[in-house]
Amino acid sequence: MTEQTRERTAGQGTPVATDSVAAALADVEGDGLAGYNYAYLDEHTKREVRRATLKAVAVPGHQVPYASRPMPLARGWGTGGIQASLSLLGPTDTFKVIDQGADESVNAANIRRLAADTADVATTTDTTEADIIQSRHRIPEEVLTDEQRLVLQVPITDPLRTVDPSDAANRRRHAHGNYGKMWVHLYESVVEYGEIDIAARYPTMVAGRYLMDPSPIPRWDVPKLDDSKHLTILAAGREARIYAVPPHTSVEPLAFEDRMFTVERFPGQACHACGSTDTYLVAVSEDSESGGTDDAEGAFETRHVCNDASFCAKRRENPDLPKDHHLDPSGVDWGPATPEADETGGDWV
Amino acid sequence: MTVLSVEGLSKTFDMHVLGDTQVVGLDDVSFDVREGEFLAVVGESGSGKSSLLKCLYRTYDPTAGRVRYRGGDGEIDLASCGDRTVMNLRADAIGYAAQFLDEIPRVPAADVVARPLIEGGQPVARARERARELLSALRVPEELWDAYPATFSGGERQRVNLAQALAPKPGLLLLDEPTSALDPETRRAAIDLLDSYLGDSTTVVGVFHNSGVVEAVADRVVVLDDGQVRAVVPAAEYDGGGLG
Amino acid sequence: MTLLDASGIEVVYGPGCPQCVESTGDRAGTNQCHRCGSIVACADADIDVEAGEVLGVVGESGSGKSSLAEALALDRNSEATVDGEVRYAGYDGNLLDADYQTRHDLRTGEIALVHQHIRDGLELDVTGGGNVAEKLLAAGWRSYENVRERVRNLFEETEIPPARMDDPTGTYSGGMQRRVQIARALSTEPDLVVLDEPTTGLDVSVQARVLDTFRRVQREEGVAAIVVSHDLGVVRLLADRTLVMHHGRIVESGLTDRVMEDPHHEYTQTLINSVI
Numbered sequence: 001m002t003e004q005t006r007e008r009t010a011g012q013g014t015p016v017a018t019d020s021v022a023a024a025l026a027d028v029e030g031d032g033l034a035g036y037n038y039a040y041l042d043e044h045t046k047r048e049v050r051r052a053t054l055k056a057v058a059v060p061g062h063q064v065p066y067a068s069r070p071m072p073l074a075r076g077w078g079t080g081g082i083q084a085s086l087s088l089l090g091p092t093d094t095f096k097v098i099d100q101g102a103d104e105s106v107n108a109a110n111i112r113r114l115a116a117d118t119a120d121v122a123t124t125t126d127t128t129e130a131d132i133i134q135s136r137h138r139i140p141e142e143v144l145t146d147e148q149r150l151v152l153q154v155p156i157t158d159p160l161r162t163v164d165p166s167d168a169a170n171r172r173r174h175a176h177g178n179y180g181k182m183w184v185h186l187y188e189s190v191v192e193y194g195e196i197d198i199a200a201r202y203p204t205m206v207a208g209r210y211l212m213d214p215s216p217i218p219r220w221d222v223p224k225l226d227d228s229k230h231l232t233i234l235a236a237g238r239e240a241r242i243y244a245v246p247p248h249t250s251v252e253p254l255a256f257e258d259r260m261f262t263v264e265r266f267p268g269q270a271c272h273a274c275g276s277t278d279t280y281l282v283a284v285s286e287d288s289e290s291g292g293t294d295d296a297e298g299a300f301e302t303r304h305v306c307n308d309a310s311f312c313a314k315r316r317e318n319p320d321l322p323k324d325h326h327l328d329p330s331g332v333d334w335g336p337a338t339p340e341a342d343e344t345g346g347d348w349v
Numbered sequence: 350m351t352v353l354s355v356e357g358l359s360k361t362f363d364m365h366v367l368g369d370t371q372v373v374g375l376d377d378v379s380f381d382v383r384e385g386e387f388l389a390v391v392g393e394s395g396s397g398k399s400s401l402l403k404c405l406y407r408t409y410d411p412t413a414g415r416v417r418y419r420g421g422d423g424e425i426d427l428a429s430c431g432d433r434t435v436m437n438l439r440a441d442a443i444g445y446a447a448q449f450l451d452e453i454p455r456v457p458a459a460d461v462v463a464r465p466l467i468e469g470g471q472p473v474a475r476a477r478e479r480a481r482e483l484l485s486a487l488r489v490p491e492e493l494w495d496a497y498p499a500t501f502s503g504g505e506r507q508r509v510n511l512a513q514a515l516a517p518k519p520g521l522l523l524l525d526e527p528t529s530a531l532d533p534e535t536r537r538a539a540i541d542l543l544d545s546y547l548g549d550s551t552t553v554v555g556v557f558h559n560s561g562v563v564e565a566v567a568d569r570v571v572v573l574d575d576g577q578v579r580a581v582v583p584a585a586e587y588d589g590g591g592l593g
Numbered sequence: 594m595t596l597l598d599a600s601g602i603e604v605v606y607g608p609g610c611p612q613c614v615e616s617t618g619d620r621a622g623t624n625q626c627h628r629c630g631s632i633v634a635c636a637d638a639d640i641d642v643e644a645g646e647v648l649g650v651v652g653e654s655g656s657g658k659s660s661l662a663e664a665l666a667l668d669r670n671s672e673a674t675v676d677g678e679v680r681y682a683g684y685d686g687n688l689l690d691a692d693y694q695t696r697h698d699l700r701t702g703e704i705a706l707v708h709q710h711i712r713d714g715l716e717l718d719v720t721g722g723g724n725v726a727e728k729l730l731a732a733g734w735r736s737y738e739n740v741r742e743r744v745r746n747l748f749e750e751t752e753i754p755p756a757r758m759d760d761p762t763g764t765y766s767g768g769m770q771r772r773v774q775i776a777r778a779l780s781t782e783p784d785l786v787v788l789d790e791p792t793t794g795l796d797v798s799v800q801a802r803v804l805d806t807f808r809r810v811q812r813e814e815g816v817a818a819i820v821v822s823h824d825l826g827v828v829r830l831l832a833d834r835t836l837v838m839h840h841g842r843i844v845e846s847g848l849t850d851r852v853m854e855d856p857h858h859e860y861t862q863t864l865i866n867s868v869i
Contacts, residue, residue: 256740
């Protein structure tokens with residue numbers, strides 16, 4: 001936090017002493033934040049964001065413009081997600097922030113700290129304990145409930161920008177539900193690669209009406225949005241758009257009848273840390289003997305580990321912990337299980 | 350039975366580009382054609398022979414008169430019926446062969462002949478076979494069947510043209526000097542084909558300039574002069590007068 | 594069966610005024626309104642097309658034939674005011690007033706427009722096959738293999754080498770691009786295709802083959818067509834009936850051979866006599 005920012009917002013509360021940078025920084029940890037409005041944003045901004053969010057919920061998948069504010073971090077670092085989260089948080093809420101599956105990245109920790117300091121919320125890394133989860137590029141492995149809200153950070157809001165850079169033309173396409181161009185993109189992808197070659201930001205039809213960019217989550221996570229119990233809010237700060245997938249809304253990845261949507265497959269792999277075979281794994285290279293250094297190329301080996309760090313930690317304690325362990329009813333359908341995914345994949349590879 | 354009754358048919362052209370002058374093509378022409386009859390129309394150059402055929406086919410709009418045609422669906426006045434009625438008749442009842450082939454560029458001869466059959470709903474293979482039979486009967490060299498008629502001699506083109514007009518066996522066939530560019534031998538072949546291929550079911554009104562052809566094929570002769578009918582006589586009594 | 598029935602079609606570029614129609618046209622000798630300066634591209638045009646029939650529209654540049662064709666193909670032009678009535682078999686009401694969805698359904702189903710300019714109709718950096726596939730996909734086709742097979746058949750039917758299917762359309766020759774447009778137009782088996790100047794930009798040697806291909810497919814599929822051209826040869830080759838336009842009015846109509854060989858209207862006679 002810079003002094004300039006503080007001076008601009010200082011009119012609403014007690015100014016922070018600015019004798020020296022060191023003193024100011026010390027204040028940030030202390031009473032200095034008392035100078036800010038609750039949850040950092042002023043009430044008008046929160047109302048604006050909530051209005052946009054309500055409209056987004058009312059028109060699932062439709063991109064609703066809102067007055068995105070400057071935030072104390074650069075646009076593109078989750079400013080949209082932060083505004084959506086801070087507009088929703090109340091003092092009794094528990095907040096979790098994930099950055100590509102990890103709670104402990106610098107960015108996730110900073111966002112969590114901002115919310116804790118300005119909104120007086122409790123924070124957690126346990127998915128099942130959170131009321132609001134802000135996430136970048138992942139949806140947690142543990143099943144979300146109808147008491148939870150997921151806020152996804154969005155860098156690019158319009159899935160059609162891949163096929164046409166003109167936002168004006170794309171808005172007309174959305175208005176008319178005319179997605180022929182995206183279908184041609186999928187067709188050409190199959191022509192070139194034999195399958196639909198889209199790793200993340202998979203174009204997804206919401207409630208049979210609007211085509212949505214589900215943010216850069218892996219394909220693994222897309223089915224979790226379909227008929228989910230929780231509310232998902234997708235917010236972009238730079239592009240000033242909010243859209244949403246309300247609970248129990250159909251979310252269908254675009255694909256051909258005979259070139260189906262498939263999730264990532266990890267044949268023969270299990271998490272190196274917890275042994276899971278039904279979670280989204282990422283490959284990491286590390287030194288097989290010591291902690292791993294950059295120079296000894298031959299000494300590296302590739303290992304797969306869970307991307308969802310907090311669930312991986314639970315699985316290390318209890319390897320048989322189901323993804324819906326916290327829920328009463330059985331038969332919860334949440335995302336793909338790896339063996340089934342392999343079967344699906346076998347159909348057309 | 351009378352298939353065609355031409356009554357008081359007249360055609361005047363208003364030539365706006367020539368300072369609104371009027372040119373008379375046909376003047377009060379009347380005659381009957383019986384079913385299965387081969388009627389030859391003769392007359393000197395400019396006497397209105399082609400204009401008569403074009404009025405019957407409605408390439409020209411007659412200015413006055415009636416052309417009562419008795420086809421499968423009762424009587425129709427060809428001089429006044431609507432464009433779509435004409436289109437339907439052309440599709441399956443009335444054929445026309447101009448003196449020269451009005452070919453489509455870069456379409457092979459066999460396809461030119463087969464096309465009306467295919468458009469009439471015949472299977473492509475059968476239509477092609479029929480086309481080859483007709484071209485063969487008209488002595489068009491086989492090596493030309495798959496070549497473009499644009500490169501053919503006048504006689505060859507005329508034979509392709511005749512084959513195309515004969516192919517669908519229309520009930521009423523209008524021929525405008527279809528043998529004018531043929532040598533005596535191929536003309537003989539063309540006449541034989543008219544006889545054998547069409548049989549008695551087709552009524553023909555044909556413009557001819559050669560008395561030999563008229564004698565060989567015609568039942569009766571209409572002699573035109575300056576747009577008017579001078580005489581209608583049985584072919585046997587026709588003395589060859591009025592040929593251009 | 595009457596497929597398309599249009600009456601009183603009027604297309605005006607400019608502000609428009611009550612005198613626009615009476616101060617323009619064949620008799621007035623201009624298509625520009627002397628009072629307000631608007632261009633009356635087309636007025637008082639009545640047209641009907643039956644199933645399977647080909648209607649030619651001829652006239653010199655600026656005679657209003659493309660404006661008329663666009664109105665009939667329900668192609669909206671934001672600069673023009675379009676008036677009149679277009680009715681289409683199986684649809685209720687005046688389609689000039691239809692909402693987007695109805696027009697979209699018609700344009701992806703029953704009516705196809707082949708644009709005069711290739712760039713208006715094709716994406717040159719998309720493959721030739723992709724350009725044809727788009728129409729099918731927009732019409733709701735969802736099987737990749739079915740789309741591939743249909744595109745391959747259309748390529749064969751319109752005589753484009755199927756081996757070129759997966760090359761960018763920009764690498765095709767002009768004649769092949771025109772064929773791709775035609776294949777695209779025919780892909781969803783429309784009842785009516787509107788061809789606007791189908792020979793524009795094609796070498797003379799290619800024109801005839803493209804037209805013949807269209808004519809053959811048109812007859813085989815029984816699709817009706819409206820062919821707009823300044824080239825009498827094009828219309829003579831394709832059309833059963835022909836309209837002649839001059840200064841935004843239809844001055845003559847009839848069977849194509851009748852219009853060509855026995856033209857009644859002074860302008861038509863001039864036009865026929867101008868053919869080189």
